[in-house]
Amino acid sequence: MNIRNGLSRLLRLKGGSRGAGFPDPDDPNLVIVVEAADETESASEVLARSPAWNPEAPAVLRYRFAIGTTASRDLRAPLEAEGWLLRTGTGTESSTPTAEPEPATLIAQCVRPIDAVTCARENSRMVGLAQRHRARLLGWQALQAPLRNDRPRK
Structure with missing residues (x-):
């Protein structure tokens, strides 16, 4: 583990990533x-x-990853070791029953400042993790608090 990842993980474990200015x-x-x-x-x-x-x-x-049952366990381990917050859900929002079981969705989240280099590096890592653990990367998102002028008025 390099120093930057170690410090980031330590801050997350100690609650530092949710301090002033960091979103929950x-x-x-x-x-x-x-x-x-x-x-x-x-x-x-x-x-x-x-x-x-x-x-x-x-x-x-x-x-977000589409995962099967074996991929879930294998993919979770390295993400949890790095301090990612993991959630699961269904693969689709469809209510139409299908003959084959729907894949689950694994959602990995972390809080950090982002830029093009950070996102490119993480995306490359996640694609590699998905390929190694029989999962499929569905995409990525960044969430932030709305800008003051974007917040709904009361």
């Missing part, structure tokens, strides 16, 4: 400011097309 991944007021489903699109292009992304503010970086 479970905050319902967070909005998706960046979203990408095409793993070939560069992170700099994805960030550049987002008018809502605030490069000065930390974000909740979220990756």
